[in-house]
């Protein structure tokens with residue numbers, strides 16, 4: 001088995017599905033058991049970081065809330081800083097907002113002022129890509145201030161929900177699909 005194959009096996013062995021959360025009919029993929037495990041966090045960080053050769057990315061953007069945990073680990077591994085894209089009402093200084101729908105509701109994301117400048121190359125990090133509403137909104141916020149989405153890295157893609165199609169030509173790196 002390759003090193004990355006071994007890392008994937010660690011992640012697959014630790015993640016779990018929870019039925020009917022947060023609503024009936026939703027199979028929720030829970031990565032808390034991956035992140036709570038030292039090997040699980042290390043394997044996830046290695047594989048997500050591989051989505052971005054250092055020379056092609058200037059900053060990591062983490063999407064609230066699970067993308068904060070993963071994004072900070074990836075930023076540290078790549079020697080970069082991290083910018084949080086937050087849910088509505090959490091940031092003291094907001095550059096722009098975007099509302100969107102996701103698998104089990106709707107929400108608004110906000111980008112802080114003064115942290116992304118035109119031309120900055122960003123690696124966006126989150127745990128799950130489902131409908132792609134969250135990721136598309138985050139990409140639009142980043143691009144709205146002139147920065148560039150170098151890639152989006154997620155642990156898990158749910159292909160049945162076609163989130164990849166919402167991203168257009170932006171590069172997506174998904175470690176696993178379910």
Ligand SMILES: O=P(O)(O)OC[C@H]1O[C@H](OP(=O)(O)OP(=O)(O)O)[C@H](O)[C@@H]1O
Pocket residue numbers: 063064065066067101102103104107126127128129130131132133134135163
């Ligand atoms: O592709 P989508 O259909 O948009 O769904 C994916 C998003 O849903 C989850 O976040 P959630 O909004 O539940 O927020 P949380 O991380 O704050 O719990 C997940 O962490 C992604 O950000």
Ligand SMILES: Nc1ncnc2[nH]cnc12
Pocket residue numbers: 026027028029030102103104128130131
């Ligand atoms: N089924 C799911 N599991 C985990 N996170 C999600 N975000 C949106 N849909 C999800």
